[in-house]
Amino acid sequence: MRKKETITTIKAAKGERKLVMLTAYDALFASLLHEAADMLLVGDSLNMSFLGEPDTLSATMEQMIYHTRAVCNGAPEAFVICDMPFGSVNTPDEALANCVKVFQQTRADAVKIEGGTERAPLIRHLVDNAIAVMGHVGLKPQSVRSEGGYIVQGRDEESFKKVLEDARAVEAAGAFALVIEGVTPDLAEAVTKAVKIPVIGIGAGRATDGQVLVWSDMLGFFEAFKPKFVKRYLNGAELVRNAAKTYAEEVKEGKFPEDMHTYGK
Numbered sequence: 485m486r487k488k489e490t491i492t493t494i495k496a497a498k499g500e501r502k503l504v505m506l507t508a509y510d511a512l513f514a515s516l517l518h519e520a521a522d523m524l525l526v527g528d529s530l531n532m533s534f535l536g537e538p539d540t541l542s543a544t545m546e547q548m549i550y551h552t553r554a555v556c557n558g559a560p561e562a563f564v565i566c567d568m569p570f571g572s573v574n575t576p577d578e579a580l581a582n583c584v585k586v587f588q589q590t591r592a593d594a595v596k597i598e599g600g601t602e603r604a605p606l607i608r609h610l611v612d613n614a615i616a617v618m619g620h621v622g623l624k625p626q627s628v629r630s631e632g633g634y635i636v637q638g639r640d641e642e643s644f645k646k647v648l649e650d651a652r653a654v655e656a657a658g659a660f661a662l663v664i665e666g667v668t669p670d671l672a673e674a675v676t677k678a679v680k681i682p683v684i685g686i687g688a689g690r691a692t693d694g695q696v697l698v699w700s701d702m703l704g705f706f707e708a709f710k711p712k713f714v715k716r717y718l719n720g721a722e723l724v725r726n727a728a729k730t731y732a733e734e735v736k737e738g739k740f741p742e743d744m745h746t747y748g749k
């Protein structure tokens with residue numbers, strides 16, 4: 485059994501060990517994944533991976549709370565982060581009310597909020613009210629419609645400077661760590677060096693303090709598309725299809741159930 489991480493151990497990891505984060509959305513997979521991961525993120529990617537939505541914008545507070553409870557139940561020793569969904573943190577007071585709901589209705593340790601300089605005062609307000617916040621800068625999936633797509637950041641001087649500024653603002657506001665997504669490796673490296681808090685990368689190269697992947701991408705269950713940054717460590721979809729096919733064949737051929745699966749008198 486691994487020891488539960490805390491804000492303090494996560495912050496102290498910077499420069500000492502690489503941090504491992506995975507998404508989890510339910511109790512079963514949380515219980516399978518938490519041994520390997522320092523942090524479990526209940527990401528709003530849930531709506532893409534498991535609801536089949538084209539982006540994350542449809543995720544609601546109710547969904548995030550429901551799934552965060554499940555993850556905390558499945559992995560009571562895990563450090564769990566609840567992703568604050570699109571539209572739930574528009575003002576500091578609304579953000580605080582919604583984060584308080586997360587903390588009261590689940591055993592989550594922290595929340596994650598997408599945004600940079602524009603969200604810094606709001607993050608400060610949350611941190612001042614005992615909410616642990618992980619930032620999320622670079623490519624922000626909740627901005628996909630306003631940005632007109634998923635655009636890798638750091639390829640031009642303007643976005644390079646902006647993401648660096650965002651990361652510094654999020655750190656100054658009191659975030660304990662931040663995710664950096666969809667940026668060039670040199671930008672990820674610059675951000676990792678510029679801030680004292682751990683920087684967790686996704687689609688950001690190797691220079692960050694840790695990595696995060698969506699579990700259904702990492703285990704090869706999600707086949708709709710495969711972003712360049714995803715490595716599949718298992719061919720989950722094929723394993724599931726083959727197992728279901730074998731079960732169906734055995735049912736049709738009368739091979740299942742066998743005596744060992746059948747109650748005696």
Ligand code: KIV
Pocket residue numbers: 507525526527528529530540567663665686696697698
């Ligand atoms: O929603 C999510 O899964 C995320 C990660 C990809 C960082 O925000």
